[in-house]
Amino acid sequence: MSTTITATARTTATVTEATTAKGKGLPPEGAPARSRAREIEGYRGLAALSTVVFHVWQQYFRYDADGSHPPVDNHFLGSLISLEVIDLFFVLSAYLLALSYARAAIDGGTTRPARSFLYRRVVRIVPLYFLAVMVVWSIRNPTLPGNWTDLFEHLTFTHVWDREQIFYTIGPTWSLSLEIMFYLALVVLGPLAVRACRRLERRAARVAVCAAGCLLLYAGPLAWIAVAHYGFEVPHTDWPVYFGPQARFGGFAVGMGLAVLVTALKDRARLGTGAAWTLRLAAVAGTYGLSLLTTDPENAATTFFHPAASLLWGLMLFSTVHVRRQERRRGLLTSRWLTGVGLVSYSLFIWHEPIMLELDKAGLLPQSQAGYPLATLIVLLVAVPVAVLSYWVVEYPTGMLGKLKDYRGRPRDFYAEAKPAR
Template sequence: MAGHPPGRRRGGGRPMSGEAAPARGRAGAIDGFRGLAALSTVAFHVWQQYFRYDARGSHPPVDNPVLGAVFSLEVIDLFFVLSAYLLTLSYARAAIDGRSTRPARLFLFRRAIRILPLYVLAVLVVWASRNPTLPGNWRDLVEHLTFTHVFDQQRIFYTLGPTWSLSLEVLFYLALVALGPLAVRVCRPLRRRRSRVAVCAAGCAFLFAAPLAWIAVAHYGFGVPHTDWVVYFGPQARFGGFAAGMGLAVATVALGDRGRLGPRTALLVAVLALAGLFALSLDSGPENFTFTFYHPIAAALWTVLLLGTLHVRRRTVWQTLLTSRWPAAVGLVSYSLFIWHEPVMLQLHRAGLLPTDQAGFPLALLVTFLVTLPVAAASYWLVEYPASLLGRLKDHRGRPREFYPEPATR
């Protein structure tokens, strides 16, 4: 038994349970991130509904800057960074370490069954309820079903308001299946690992810098107002969040297991990133620098937070919180919660079940949570989970899987 490194099988096989723990903790932490981000998204949109403007200025529903910064923290950039990180990992491993990648058709097939069944159902249900007579706002329906509403200044927030971000997700999927294999081909002839890492990192840096330049030119060069949604919500302005996640994937692959952060360092990195996100939300008043560049800065801070949470040697206090039962449970239904929370909230408001004055914000938040969480759970088990079983129709190479009947037993 002597002479074998602890935590490894004889012969250098797969890591044993001691080294598999970080991977399990990483998966649980990702679910926890999704759960907390989904809850924060619901709180943010309820906050928006109770924010008032008049001739005397703005009036937040909670007259406390600290609580206001917590409720008004936008987490959409976290979803972008996390999604890009997870989906880019296989390409980063292939480009840097020569691993294999999944075929593009399999990648797109699995992405389609992940988002389309619930999304299409929700769009049809909500659109039909708001357009009882045909043809209705048919252009809004077409744009939502084709994920092009992000390019329409008038209809970007129609039907399912928060799903403008899904348009960017779909565009990112298409970009990734083009850029990922390209990076692998460019890196393949390079003999030195350091050179392959540099090429991948430079590509991610360029993709992050380009939206920064676009925002700067649009705002400071042409004076485009922040309410021009197509300019500031389109892929040319928001792709930086995905680029940050791609950079995180490259960084974690480049660092490898030896580069994992120790518990104290990881906790310090996570605390500093959270403090930065809080300060950013607290300081992002209209027309100042942090407001203009809020989303690129937030994406960079979320990236640092994810690094200090996922690329660690041992579990930290922060990771323990994320992997606890209730964040993980909400994370399981987070996509359904994201899809349904706005129409449910608006329906509660129309039915008179939410208070109408600003002082009723805490009660409105509680009622919205109590109703949307069961709706999200039902949506997951009735729509999302059955649709996910379609993934078994293709094997790991993207070919149709052959199913054989179970042999008869006596």
């Protein structure tokens, strides 16, 4: 799996920003209700831990003349562990970032200028990513010139197009290439949608236009996958074909559609506790069922796993963000330890694979497949503290650079002269 844990907007930051908009009625991108912020952070935490467990699982696969052999020969357990959650991050990222555009298009209002949006995304994603790529690449290329093609592609987020090196240096970061491409697409498509909807008088028509656009963005990758697999018989190992934006933007389309749906409904048809849990469990069960069916890399369940899983993750998120307001919400998703993991999830995503490979190289991980559970525990015990350190030393300070510009993207004057007293 590859998570763009990514790479998604930090919920707690957007909630804080929503309270400091100086009364201008300008909603920041991706600001969910304060009561939902901790649950979303909890989802990030669960997905981050799932990512680590999955990549250690991949590391312990063994291959011989008879095929591949998982670390635990149990199909039901293997389907649970290998339940990729990359699509959850795509859906969540798109939902949070497209929410302000959906509100502006359907109900009017102002969105953040493209330069401001992209600036904040860059300071959120790039510093830690560049640092990690340079460190890991240097360790793996101790003598110059080294693999300069790999370094260039990673620093330009173009490695997703390279069939041979897509998983080099930091394997899971192929998904960051898609995140960057989505940001660029959103600052083009979002304002276009807002401009088109302003010409429509009826709210229902504006909702229909936004929904139709999301449907087209979802249908495009679906058609691409079908034509590539059934029309041209492209094998699933041709990574750029099935991992590029033309195949994987369906997850972002679902997140954008969720933003449109939540905006369109507003406070109508909010789910009660029972209905919310029913939808949530149905989404998880459906995704797990898909994973169970992916026994053959060329069957339909495997071929269309990610578009289908995106819809199910979207349903799960809907059952979380569109529920009746309650005074207090307690549970696993809002537990302090899990939301703490969610807070450092991007750092955990970036560092866990290099840490795992270095531990294995140093002989600090069990060598037999039976040692998989212990290996997972060891990687977590090392990677989580490193992620915490990385967050406070790199992520948090560089993230503060976003405050150098205001909502309109104009530089803030922190040393303005005091106004003379009247």
